[in-house]
Structure formats: structure tokens, C-alpha cells
Amino acid sequence: MRSTRRAVDVADLVARAREGQVRAVARLISLVENSEPATLRTVAAALAPYTGHAQVVGLTGAPGVGKSTTTSAVVTALRAEGKRVGVLAVDPSSPFSGGALLGDRVRMQDHATDDGVFIRSLASRGQLGGLSAAVPQALRVLDTARCDVVLVETVGVGQAEVEIASLADTTVVLLAPGMGDGIQAAKAGILEIADVFVVNKADRDGAKQVSRDLKYMQSLGGRHSVAGAWRPPIVLTVASRGVTADSGVDHLVAAVAKHRDWLERTGELDRRRQARAAAEIEAIAVGEVRIRLGAVHGSAALGVAAARVVAGETDPYSAAAELVARL
């Protein structure tokens, strides 16, 4: 009996993704999202030579600040410059896979027929509610597809905003007036992660106050006063207007480009990417060890060791050392 499943020709998919074929890009992202480890490794190895070009831009903020609207307007502005753009929408809290999510994002559909734009959503499969381990690989797929900029949009809930900062070259934190928790959220660490602040819905009451509060908080910080340091600009936008003379979206795009220049000029881009790669390698290695230890399904060796600890025949440190030695 022959298998009806055809082996995936990863090299062919990568070649077609390089040519910008949307279906190949979609297929590769599905592979990194859903594959068993062997396929995932094959894909990762095939993508490696083609990565490092795209600027990864994270956009995060509380629900309701207008992340999707802003993302869509930024895509429009980047397309007007002739740039190829990838969009990854990551929703760490959603148990649903991508399709349903993007179906709601009407504005994104403006770009659905543009073959210079690749849009994909990823549901979180990460442990502890974190971002999926597939996100960095999906970024590499979009990079391989010759995107100049990849926008990663996440809901700024819990640790997600910190995690996105660990994935992005440039992190954009969105706030909006009247959210109540705008500055509250800001206090909880976004000052540390933001490379660019956006006060969206700037036509509403309170936008200038949000901007003033941010400036005040920045003045308390101090780390930006070092010569040559990047001081995160605060851009006011009305993203719902799209790319117009008064929407501020062009200023946002300019701020993101300026940050990229700064990253390259100072060597910070390589530093960030190396730290990111080191963290990714470490997480994969630890995950590999965890699998080998049989943590996922409970290996016999771990069970035997645990029983010996319970019986007082050994202690957990000795048992752990024995297991590690056997790896």
C-alpha cells in the first residue's frame, strides 16, 4: 500500500516563496506552525540562508487602541514606497486559528489582492499563554519571501508585549486616549520596551494629555539621556483616516525607518538579533532536553527516579544528575 501523503518538497516551496508566490508562503508558515520536529527542522534549515533582510516591527497595545487599523494604514504607506510587507497577527489569548481572526479584520482585506503584501495570523500554541514558538520561524518565512518589513501585531496583554519586544527589531507601543489603562499599562514596563510610541485616536479628547504623560515618564527615566541613545519618539495618529496629510501615519512610518537606521548605524541591530538568536537556540535546546527527559509523556526513567526519591533511596539532585548524565 502506498502512502497517499506526498512528501513535502521544502526546497521547491522556498524557491517559490523567494519568487513571492503567496501560496508557497502560506504553505511554509503552515509547516512551521503545525509540523512535527523533523519537518520543522528541514524548513528552518532551508530558510536560514535567506533571512536577515526584513525589519521586524512589533506593534502592541491594549485591546481597543486601534492596532489593526494602524497596522493596515502602515501597510498602505509602506506599499506606497514600493516596499514588500508581511503582517503576522498573533493573538496569544485566542484558542482559534488564524482564519477566523483575520476574517474579522475588514481593514486588512484592503490588502488581500495586493501581491506585495503577505498577511497571516498565528494562534498561540505557546506554553503558559506565551507566544507560539512558531512565530520566529514564521518571521523567517516572510523574510525569505523578500519582505522589507514584517509587522507583528499582538494584543498587549500580560507578557505578550514583552515577548514581542524580544522578537522585534523595532517595537511600537500604541496607546489611545480614554482607555483609562493607557498610562497604567505604560507604567507596567512599556517604557522599557517601546522604540516608538503611538498615541492613536489623536482627534479625541485627552490625546495630548496621554502624550504629555508619556513625555513626563520619559523624563523620569534617564537612560535616554545618554549621548547617542535612542529616545523613543511619540507620534500622534488618527489611523482610521488611513494615509492622509493629517493622519500622522507617514510620521509613524518615518519614525520606524529612522529607528532602523539608528539600529544599523550603532551596531544595535546585530546585538539585538544575536541576543534573540541566543535566546531562541537556548529555548529550543532546553525543550529538546525536556523531551529527552520524557517530561511530556513521562518516561520510565523519570518515573523510576521519582519512585526512588519518594522511597528515600535517593534525592532529587542525585536523580537529576543521573538523568542528565544519561542524555
Added chain:
Amino acid sequence: MRSTRRAVDVADLVARAREGQVRAVARLISLVENSEPATLRTVAAALAPYTGHAQVVGLTGAPGVGKSTTTSAVVTALRAEGKRVGVLAVDPSSPFSGGALLGDRVRMQDHATDDGVFIRSLASRGQLGGLSAAVPQALRVLDTARCDVVLVETVGVGQAEVEIASLADTTVVLLAPGMGDGIQAAKAGILEIADVFVVNKADRDGAKQVSRDLKYMQSLGGRHSVAGAWRPPIVLTVASRGVTADSGVDHLVAAVAKHRDWLERTGELDRRRQARAAAEIEAIAVGEVRIRLGAVHGSAALGVAAARVVAGETDPYSAAAELVARL
């Protein structure tokens, strides 16, 4: 030049702890809390033969429900039965070490001169605000000191209550009327972890309502309707009265003893302890691997691998596999 630090005679400390010498117990707990890995391993190995006797009882609940008062009353009741009792107060949110914490616990001082009671607090040193890795070892010290029951008191904030459930044979969840968040907290997972519920401050308005709400929530659960399953009892207490005919503390102590009987009769005690030991071994092993990978200080090998990933010369999965192979 001779070192002025004397080597610790762990075997002697353990022998004296077995005899119930308070200073030896305190010294061993300090060792597991503050030692470098080599000493920690020596202590763990020396304790192993003497563990498994004590029933570990976790007490958790929101600030203000009366955990310290209840713990103290339970100690009094257990002492009246002639039991030896250990108390570990763990405060995951406190940056202060134990002394200061227990200094506030006036009620605990009732037991300060009782040589059948060992009281110790541990500050959290755990990552991500979690419980200290020293807690299981500190439990083993008190077990070694022939405690019949070890009470572990934690503030029910965030993940701490779930973590304590993973350490305890029996988990007691305390609620109180008028806390507002009593049932709210209950919704967030305590139904899953509680073996015994306590509604403390039962002389106050609303105590019966809290009890009714809990019963209703239990009725929705369903898992307790399986024949032979443990259905967590709800005990009403006024722990501030101490051990009196109407304080309910005796009922709480009886419920805890009944749970221990159930654990032993059903084999659940061994199952829980083996699962706990397996998780502990795994965490130690993964921590060991993480150290070997140089995560803490950033080894040259990891940095080189990261640079190769950034340069597109390899992918993170291949790099991780190489590092793991070298372990």
C-alpha cells in the same frame, strides 16, 4: 593560609535534627536556602533516607482571610494531640527574608518556646515570582526532624496557590466573608486545587453565603461525584478564638486527618508524591542543562551559534542540536 570557614558537618546536623534540636533544623534550612549547589546536594542526599513521614499541608488564601491565625490555631490543636509540627511560611512576593516576616506574626510566638514546633519562613528566591526551589528541601528538613505534619502557609496571589498545591499532600484553601474577592478567587482555579475549604471569620455576616456559593460551585464541577472520589469538605472556623468548642479548628484538623487517610487508602498519596518528585527532578535537570548551556552568563559557544544564525549560516534548530550534542 588556612580558611577560617569550617566545613559544615552535614551528617552531624542531620543526626541532631533527628533528635529534634531546633538549632540543627534551623541550620539545615539555612543551608538549603542559601548554599551553593555542592552543599545543597550533600544536604539533599543526607536527608533522603529520613523523608516521607510528614503530611505536608498547604494553607493558602488571599491576604486578610486569617492564614496566620488559622495556622497558629491548627498548630495548637495538633500539639494537643501530641503531634510534632513544622511550619513554613512562604511569601513569594516579599523581598525580605524570614526573620522580619515572622516578627509580625505575634500569634506564632505562642509556639516559640514549644520544642515540638519548628517555625521558619522562607522568602521567595524563585524565578518569575514563583516559590523558591528551596521549599521542597526545607520540607524534607522538617520531615527529617520527625514532624508529623508540616504546614506550609502561602499568600494566595497569582500562581502561588497553584504551586503550593503541587508541593502539598493536602491543600487547604481559606476564604472569608466580606473579602469581596473570595468567590472571585475561587473561580480562578481554587476549586481544582482545594482538598479542604475553610470559611474563616465564620462569625461575620456573609459566611454562610460564602459556604453556599462554594457548595453551588462544587455541584457544577462534577468530578467529585465519581465513586470513591474525595469531595472537599467546607469547614467554618473562627480561628481567632483558638482551639475552642465553637471555633471549628478541631473540625479543620479532623478534615485534614481524614484527607490523609483517604490519600493512603486509595494510593493517591504515592501517586501525588511521585508526580511531585518527577516534576522536581525534571526542574533540577533542566536547570542543570540551562547552566551547562551557559544561559546564565552567556557561554562563548552559545554566542558563536547565535552569530551564525544571524548570519544565515545555520538555523536555530541545528544550532541547538549541536549544543545539546556537546553537553
